[in-house]
Amino acid sequence: MADRQRTRRRLPAALVGAALLLAGCFGGPAGDDVVTLDYWCWSQGQAEKVAAFNAAHPGIRVRHTDAGGGTDTATKxxxxxxxxxAPDIACVEYPTVPAMVVSDVLRDIAPYTAEVTDAFSPEIWRMTRFEGEVYGVPQDIGPMVLLYHRARFEELGLAVPATWEEFAEVAEQVRERDPDSHLATFAPAEFGNFAGLAQQAGAAWWSVEDRRWTVGIDDGPTLRVAAYWQDLIDRDLVRPEPLLTPEWNARLNRGEVLTWPSALWAPGVIHGIAEGQAGDWAIAPLPHWEGEGPEVALQGGTALTVTKNSEHPREAAEFAMWMNTAPEAVELQIASGQYPACRSGQETAAHSPPPPLTGEQADYWEVAAFAADHTVPSISWGPNVSTAADAYNDAVSAAVRDGTPLPDALRDVHRTVLDDMTRVGFDVTD
Amino acid sequence: MTSTTPAADPAPPPRAPRRRATRAPFVLLAPALALFAAFVLIPIGYALFLSTQGLRIVDEGVFGIRDEVFVGLANYTQVLGDADFRAGFGRLALYGLIAVPLTLGLALLFALLLDNASSRARRFSRVAIFLPYAVPGVVASLMWGFMYLPSTSPFSHLTERLGLGGIPFLDGGAIYPSLANIAVWGGVGFNMIIIYTSLRGIPGELYDAARIDGCGEWRIAWRIKIPLVAPALVITGLFALIGTIQVYGEPTMLSPMTSEISQTWVPLMRIYRDGFVRDDLPLAAAGSVILAVGTLLVSLALLRVTQRRAFGGVR
Amino acid sequence: MSGATTPRRPRLLPHQRARLLPTVVLLIGAFYALVPVAWIVVAATKSNAELFSTFTFRPGSGLFDNLGDLFAYGDGQFVRWAANSLLYAGLGALLCTVISTMAGYAFAKYEFPGRTGLFYAVLAGVLLPGMTLAIPQYLIMTKTDLVGSYWSVLLPGLISPFGIYLARVYADASVPDSTIESARLDGASEYRVLTSIGLPMMFPGMVTIFMLQFVGSWNNFLLPFIMLSDEDRYPINLGLYTLLAKGSGEPALYGIAIVGTAVSVVPLICLLLFLQRFWRLDMISGGLKG
Structure with missing residues (x-):
């Protein structure tokens, strides 16, 4: 107990962003006084960031564990x-945060996070702050962009599509000019990707007010996007198959995959599979719907959350804030290929070299910043996103396999999610 | 009874009399029984209890939180009422109908050939066919997965060279034989060894008599060898069946490669999903109970049909 | 049956005539068994780019890079996983063998109240799929705060109803009651009877139980997958699975996973080849010979 009080007295000063580095000078506690925190995160570059934090904070020692990818970590x-x-701090993907709150895993850290309020835009805070309660400090974000194989585009004489209508036309041209290739893959098990495309079109899959939930996975925009992709599949303009399988990787290496409408983390992924194509790719703004603005959704991205199990929430919150706002941490983050969630980090990123896959693209960070500045303001996730995700993956896989319409599959997902929420006892309307 | 008096059973059993009560058997059994209670009986009891609980929303926090309450048999009706769970048993049955007979049939065939004096390369074949037993199922699935995918498959490579096009191992109904193949590959060797060692135990005079009567090798195999190794076949069949019901790792590993395999493809995958992905352990507990009861029933039915030959030797 | 033989050789003896076909069938079986093993060895030599772009069975140029990456991954995590697997499977199987042998010997060689009932309970345990127990076992582990520890994987592996059943069969078949009786008449204690007569006679059976349990634990995926969250405590197959799962976001890990698979399969194959001479698998089919 004495230890705890001493730490508390020491910390308020240390919490001031710029003064963080001074924390070590306050007492410099020896051995027993050190607060040990466990931290789970799977993304790259974490070890270096944690080492930097530990070096700057003699009173806190953070032990980093990689507990597997996003889904595995959430499960564990x-x-x-x-x-x-549970560890003191864990990395959680944005869509999973509400489910973690409902499962009573996360702690409200609003009392500790006041000084980083302005470090993130309100759209980003929406992912982890609910009615004034803060359940995580945003780490990285994935504004959606169109990653395309520039060399192949030039070879086939294709124009980069600005709208989804143009996207379909370019898809036709690809099939005419190179029958082995497709403009894009429609991956049936990519819940997050489709959610992002639907949100861009204006879908609101979940919304909540005073604990009353509304579910809209079968809303107009969602069904419109589903019908759009169904049409492309029917006309053999996109190839329906799972992503990142050895099969898909082989196709990518042969240059038969021309675009990947996804997010800012995508160049790193493609680079890992097809190193030989470094410099051949570029990003463009994600196509938008004709007559609508350039706003895009976020796909992927994580926050650092503090658990209820933690005995040191204050130190844990301090760690989560330092990792995502301290200049030193943000630089390491950018070097590892993540796009930071904080404003200052995004500015720093703008002056960095582009990732190797898109190394030849001079305006890479401008395109990235444009996407980050134009995100859909109203994304919110529900308490049973994992149920929705696997209902989506199964229903859409079955639809693609059996040739049944995608909009029907989305209606099934809607029904499953609604039933699940009703069964568990949420106050929910259709 | 003192520990030095030789036991004398009133009704003499077929073998020499057994030792009567001393403390020794209980001391010897204690660790096994303690572990059996801790890791079999108590978990079963707790699973039964938990399967009557449900996670329901209570008023707390910004969204409400989920808490355990008694829900009676609601989890069972939920699980049994789910068409996809029942369909999972159907998929399991189809998979098992391919995997189990093939595993046993090939194991028996290879065992008979190994036992056949006129075969060559027996030692090499025995070791080679047995090797896959050492490869964990998860790893085996990965290796076969690579060999199924059109662009990395050596088989499709071959058929494409011949102008026949690739082989769609992972599409449509082909997924069943493709998955069963992984189980067959991993299981044939082990079962073969069991049957083979049983064959080696058959006295050679039996064959000599048959040969004098003019029986060929295949007639000897059919008339003498197979009936004599029937108990080995029953027990290997039983384990193949239990193994089938537990199939989890193989379809899980292949599921990212194909849209044929859903997250609930077989019952155990669904149980895992309920418990860990959807964070509903009570529902998973109910699923586990149903699966365990189902397995017991099927195993007992099999033993009854085969007239309990397998465990017949131990009373 | 003999149609496949050459017609040029006259007057073949019956057992010679049948030679070709059985041999060919056996060799096909051996080929079938070895192809994937060959694949993993070849794939281990490929760099990531070659893995997805060159013909499956063409050796690549990345073997030493892959090996270097494998042992460098996560500060030598692979070696730790191997050590963990050895702990779970090796120590677990050893203890399980001792426990099963003691219990099986007691069932076979002593009369005591409740013997039949207890043995039937064990038999029922044989029929119960281990996987369906994994989730209840997990629940118990959470109640006792053991989840995530080495114990949570080791302890459930110590009890094997099938091992107990086998031990009883071996004890019945290989330890004659008369030998035990004469030892007792010579004044040997029950402990001495077990250690100097029972165990040596049951040794081949014990090797078999050990081997079955070792391979069972080595292959067990769901139990450690559920119980463990710290990667440093993973067994090797779970570690490899994790690499693959991460590989879809970070494909550089595919190469590591594949070379790790090759490296982990080789010692197990050697162990099997060495131990198979001691096996008593014929006993698995119970009272066949009794």
């Missing part, structure tokens, strides 16, 4: 939380 976090041995 639930498991560990129920067993009472």
């Amino acid at each position: 976090l639930l498991t560990a939380s129920r067993a009472g041995n």
Whole structure:
């Protein structure tokens, strides 16, 4: 207990952003006084960031564990939380945050986070701040962009599509000019990607007010986007198959995949599969719907959350804030290929060299910043996103396999999600 | 009874009399029984209890949080009422109908050939066919997965060279034989060894008599060898069946490669999803109970049909 | 049956005539078994780019890079996984063998109240799929705060109803009651009877139980997958699975996973080849010979 109080007295000063580095000078506690925090995160570059934090904070020692990718970490976090041995801080993908709150895994850290309020835009805060309660400090974001194979585009004489209508036309041209290639892949198990495309069109899959939920996975914009992709599949203009399988990777290496409408983290992924194509790719703004603005959704991205199991929420919150706002941490983050969630980080990124895959693109960061500045303001996720995600993956896979319409599959997902929420006892309207 | 008196059973059993009560058997059994209670009986009891609980929303926090309450048999009606869970058993049955007979049939065939004095390369073949047993199922699925995918498949490579096009291992109904193949590949060797060692235990005079009567090798195999190794076949069949019901790793590993395999493709995948992905352990507990009861029933039915030959030797 | 033989050789003896076909069938079986193993060895030599772009069975140029990456990954995490697997499978199987042998010997060689009932309970345990127990076991582990520890994977592996059943069969078949009786008449204690008569006679059976349990634990995926969250405690197959799962976001890890698979399969194959001479698998089919 004495330890705890000493730490508390020491910390308020340390919480001031710029003064963080001074924290070590306050007392410099030896051995037993050190607060040890466990931290789970799977993304690259974490070890370096944690080492930098530990070096700057002699009173806190953070132990980093990689508990597997986003889905595995979420699963294990639930498991560990129920067993009472969750880590102090965990990396959680934005869509999963509400589910973690409902499962009583996360702690409200609003009391500690006042000084980083302005470090993030309100759109970003929407992902982790609900009615004034803060359940995580945003780490990275994935504004959606169109990643395209510039060399192949030039070879086939294609123009980069600005709208989805043009996208369909270019898809036709690709099939005419190179029958082995497709403009894009429609991946049936990419819930997050489709959610982003639907949100761009104006879909609101979940919304909540005073604990009353509304679910709209079968709303107009969603069905319109589903019908659009169904049409492309029917006309063999996009290839329906899972992404990132050895099969898809081989196709990519042969230059038969021309675009990947996804997010800012995508160049790193493609680079890992097809190193030989470094410099051949570029990003463009994600196509928008004719007559609508250039706003895009976010696909992917994570926040650092503090668990209820943690005995040191203050130190844990301090760590989460430092990792995502301290200049030193943000530089390491950009070097590892992540696009920071904080405003200052995004500015720093603008002066960095582009990732190797798009190394020849001079305006890479301008395109990136444009996407980040034009995100859909009203994204919110529900308490059973994992149910929705696997209902989506199964229903859409079945639809693609059996040739049944995608809009029907989305209606099924809607029904499943609604039933699940009703069964568990949420106050929910259709 | 003192520990030095030789036991004398009133009704003499077929073998020598057994030792009567000392403390020794209990000391010897204690660790096994303690572990059996801790990791079999108590978990079963707790699973039964938990399957009557449900996670429901209570008023707390910004969205409400989920808490455990008694829901009676609601989890069972939910699981049994789910058409996809029942369909999972159907998929399992189809998979098992391919995997189990093939595993046993090939194991028996290879065992008979190994036992056949006129075969060559027996030692090499025995070791080679047995090797896959050492490869974990997860790893085997990965290797076969690469060999199924059109662009990395050596088989499709070959058929394409011949102008026949690729082989769609992972599309449509082909997924069943493709998955079963992984189980067959991993299981044939082990079962073959069991049957083979049983064959080696058959006295050679039996064959000599048959040969004098003019029986060929295949007639000997059919008339003498197979009936004599029937108990080995029953027990290998039983384990193949239990193994089938537990199939999890193989379809899970292949599911990212094909849209044929859903997250609930077989019952155990669904149970895992309910418990860990959807964070609904009570529902998973109910699914586990149903699956365990189903397995027991199927196993007992199999043993009854085969007249309990497998465990017949131990009373 | 003999139609496949050459017609030029006259007067073949019956057992010679059948030679070709059985041999060919056996060799096809061996080929079928070895193809994927060959694949993994070849794939281990490929760099990531070659893995997805060159013909499956053409060796690549990346073997040493892959090996270097494998042992460098996560500060030598692969070696740690191997050590963990050895702990779970090796130590677990050893203890399980001792426990099963003691119990099986007790069932076979002593009369005591409740013997039949207890044995039937064990038999029922044989029929119960281990996987369906994994989730209840997990629940118990959370209640006892053992989830995530080495114990959570080791302890459930110590009890094997099938091992107990086998031990009883081996004890019945290989330890004659008369030998035990004469040892007792010579004044040997129950402990001495077990250690100096029972165990040596049951040794081949114990090797078999050990081997079955070792391979079972080595292959067990769901139990550690559920129980563990710290990668440093993973067994090797879970580690490889994690690499692959991450590989879809970070494909550089595919190469590591594949070379890791090759490296992990080789010692197990050697162990099997060495131990198979001690096996008593004929006993698995129970009272066949009793």
